[in-house]
Amino acid sequence: MTEPAFFILTALVGAPCHGYGxxxxxxxxxxxxxxxxxxxxxxxxxxxxxxxxxxxDREEIQQGRLRRYYRLTEQGADALAAEVARQTANADVASRRLRALRAASAGGSA
Amino acid sequence: MNMLEQRYRAVLRLLPRAYRQAWEDDMVDTFLSGVPESDDPEFAEIARPSWPEIASVVALAVRLRLDAVRSHLGGAGASPRDLVWGDAVRLIALAGLLVHSVAATLAVANMLWLNGRIPGLAPPDFAVAFGFHTGWRDLWTSGFVWIPAFVALLLGYRRVAQGLAVVAVVPALLNAVANVSALIDSSPPVAVQVSGLAAEVLLNTASVFAVLAGFHRDAPLVRRPAWWLAAYAALFAGILGVEVTSFHGGLPLDDSFIYTLPFLTAAVVCLGGHARRSASEGPPWALALAILAPVMLATQTTTVLENDLLPLGTTRSTLMALALAKIVAILLVTGPLAFLAVRSLRRRPPAPAAPAVPSGPPAAR
Structure with a gap:
């Protein structure tokens, strides 16, 4: 999932939103x-x-212009949850490695 | 509608009509909502969409149009006819990268030989006498990047192969540009230069366009990659053998044989195979070879024009006879190939009326 797609799905969590929103x-x-x-x-x-x-979600007319509101579907929520799990796992692995490296550096310099 | 909205709608005309029908009004609302001053008539009279906004629409237009081309080359939901087109374009990509890779391998091997870097094979006397030395620049112009591009495609690294193919075509196009500048000096006749330039551009860009268009995200992986690697080894050995034979007093060779010989071999195998099998088999090969035939003719025509500049003698006569024979052979195989390709395409249903661009969102529930 690309970063813009990730943030767009996240922006739609909880409430429908129009394009500029x-x-x-x-x-x-x-x-x-x-x-x-x-x-x-x-x-x-x-x-x-x-x-x-x-x-x-719905369409409205604002200042004479069409405005569409978009919502996250169940499938979208599942896809976002899967992506969050993947990124969390990646971040955990990196964090563990960094902690180990810093611990080793601190031990070496002590 | 104020001037700013008109200007933005003018930019949106870059998008395909079907896409605009589905998304334009919403895009306009989003754009104008991001410009709070757009309600001020004086501001709207002079304001224009920013360059980054225009660039984002241009990028979207390019992507949509590429998607539309790819949907006709075996993309998602493609018709049987489009699947044949897709397979044919992918065969052109693979065959092009195969031949370019073999040519690059030969050029690199030749360089190593001249530099005395092949164990057990002494460099030629003239290379020793003149102290030949080739470096990275020569390696770059040899087109060696075609080799990793070909391997990446076989291994299924589609994006890597596309990037490398674009890089590989650069030295060839630079060479073509150099040829254009040589047109001004015009030592050889202009016809020879123009023909050579056209052949060079066609030979190099055809495979790159085919790699970019044919290997989209819905395209299948390369079938039988081991077969293609075997073809690479066989073609390398075959061409090296022919060149060594020619070097030791065999038939003289022109530069284009490296392209035309594999083309004619593939055409004969394709037509021979068709004669043995049912009519429904092998149409992508026939279509691919029929599309490549004009490229081969351009290359071979250049050879004929170049041979015409050689001093009169036995070598010139032999080269000219061989070049003309190859032109006749290409013309002879092209007719049946085109006939097979057209007939098999007609037997398959055409593209369905599915939209080539994303439709708008379904109605709200």
Whole structure:
């Protein structure tokens, strides 16, 4: 799963969101690191919709323009949970190695 | 609709029509929501979408159009006819990388020989006399990157193979650019230069385009990679044998035989195999070879034009006779190959009316 897809799914956890809401949420979740451009957002969103991970919640008219709200599907929640488990396992392995390295360095320098 | 919205919609015209119908209004809303000043008429009159926003739409347009091409080359949900096209394009990619790899291996082996780096094989006298030395630059121009690209494709590392193929084509295209500059000096006739340039570009870019388009994420892995490796070894041994024979007084050879000989061999095997089997077998090979035939003709035509510049003599006559014979042979096999390919394609159902671009989200429940 790519980083933009991961953050888009995370942004939709809990509440449906419209396009710009997702952009703003992703920026906040990533602490300003991931700033999705509109073309990038929809390039990921269309695939998530096609794969059934994201669905349409509702459509509204805002200032004369169509606004769609997207929601996370059950399949999307499962995919996100699997990705979180994978990343957590990876992070655990790396953390253990780093702790061991630091312990060894501290022991060597003592 | 203010000017900023109009300008953004103009950028979105880069996207395929079906995609715009599904997503355009929502994209516009998302874009304008990110520009709070867009409600100010004076601001909207002069504002334009930023370059990064335009670049993101361009990237999306490129991806969608590539996806559309790939969906006709055996992608998800492809029709039987598209599956044949996909197989044929992948065969062109594999055959192209195979021949380029063999040519690069021969060039590297030749370099090692000239440098006296092959144990038990003395370098030629002229190389010793002139103190021949080849380095990394010569290795780069020899096209050796084709070899790892070919191996990566066989091992199923699709993305790596595509990246390496793009890198491998660079020295060949640089050489083509150098040929264009030589056109200005025009020591050989322009026709020879133009023909050589076209052949060079076709030979090198055809396989790269085929690797990029044919080996998409839905493409199957290379079937029988061991068979392709055996073909590599056999082709290397065969061409080396022919070159050694020629060096020791056999028939003189032109540069294009390394491409045309495998092509003609594959064509004869394909047509022979078709005569033995049922008509439904082997259409991807016939289609691939029929597509490659014009490339082979361009290469061989260049050889004929180049041979025409040689001084009159037995060597020139022999080379010219061989080159013309190969052109006739290519033309002779191309007709039946094209006939087989077209007939087998017609017997398969065409592409279904499935959308080539992602449709919009399904209606809300």
């Amino acid at each position: 997702i952009v703003a949420e992703v920026r906040e979740l990533s602490q300003g690191r991931v700033h999705l451009k509109v073309g990038t957002l929809y390039g990921v969103l269309d695939r998530l919709v096609a794969d059934g991970l994201v669905g349409l």
